Amino acid sequence: MKRRGRGRGEEEERKSKSKRTGEERTGDERRGQKRDREGEEKGERGKKDKTGERREERGGEEKKRRGQTRTGKERTCRTKVEHDDCSPHNVTLVYYVTSGKTVHVASRVVEALNVYGFDKLLSDVRQHIPLVRAVLVPVAAWMPTPSIHLQLRTVLRFVGPSDNIYSCSFVQMLEQRLENAFDEAQDKVLETYNRLAVEIQSVSQEPGSPAVSLVYVVKNQDAVLNGTISSGLLNQLTAELVGYFLFYPPLVIAEPSDAICEPLEGQTAVQPHRVTPAPGALSATAPEPHHFGPVEI
Numbered sequence: 303m304k305r306r307g308r309g310r311g312e313e314e315e316r317k318s319k320s321k322r323t324g325e326e327r328t329g330d331e332r333r334g335q336k337r338d339r340e341g342e343e344k345g346e347r348g349k350k351d352k353t354g355e356r357r358e359e360r361g362g363e364e365k366k367r368r369g370q371t372r373t374g375k376e377r378t379c380r381t382k383v384e385h386d387d388c389s390p391h392n393v394t395l396v397y398y399v400t401s402g403k404t405v406h407v408a409s410r411v412v413e414a415l416n417v418y419g420f421d422k423l424l425s426d427v428r429q430h431i432p433l434v435r436a437v438l439v440p441v442a443a444w445m446p447t448p449s450i451h452l453q454l455r456t457v458l459r460f461v462g463p464s465d466n467i468y469s470c471s472f473v474q475m476l477e478q479r480l481e482n483a484f485d486e487a488q489d490k491v492l493e494t495y496n497r498l499a500v501e502i503q504s505v506s507q508e509p510g511s512p513a514v515s516l517v518y519v520v521k522n523q524d525a526v527l528n529g530t531i532s533s534g535l536l537n538q539l540t541a542e543l544v545g546y547f548l549f550y551p552p553l554v555i556a557e558p559s560d561a562i563c564e565p566l567e568g569q570t571a572v573q574p575h576r577v578t579p580a581p582g583a584l585s586a587t588a589p590e591p592h593h594f595g596p597v598e599i
Contacts, residue, residue: 379400392438405470407505408444451559452527454518457516457553458513476516480548481500485497486539486547487536488535498520513553517559537556
């Protein structure tokens, strides 16, 4: 009887262990299946996140490309209207363009809008003012450019890496420095002294070149001097002395704009004139208005 009791007890214990083992295995399988499902869900969420990120990146690149094809007014540039002139049929706006604290020179604004194209400019204007039928003058400097025989050019070898050559502050700084150089030239070669004013018409830089060209006129009160006379006066100074006043070494001290021309085949380029003005040679010529801020459309 005792053996049968022990055998029956052992049988029941084995069944109990087998049952527990089966339950444990079933629990492990369920937990494994749950982990597999969670891993699959995480993988799917990761794929969706990556797809969304790629879409956002493509959308950002597309917006960037669209922004680059525009004039920049939506990104960094702003316009400030100085005044408007209205007639029964036409409206003329006089404005200047800024980027942050920088005011851009008019020659740069005119160049940028000419590159942008008339059709795009007209389309942009009509988006905001649908009643506009035509744009008679897309963009132009508000004040007319002086005659070429009144202009002269100075070329700087390079400028500083942080200098924005198309900003009004840079232009005004160089105007002041050029005026100081002309004062020095007068003290050197002339018996009379006149306070000369310099007005820079445009600044340019060829792609890949560090040289910067300045085209400007020189005024004696309200009279604009001939470009040959003005360049001859500044050429009385050495390159070292001109560089001292300008804070930049000159590649070309000064040359009249009407002497700047492309040489014909087999000929040499026209060299800048070197003229020594006689005392009192700073005579008046027909004045030309100048302003490098607003532009007209």
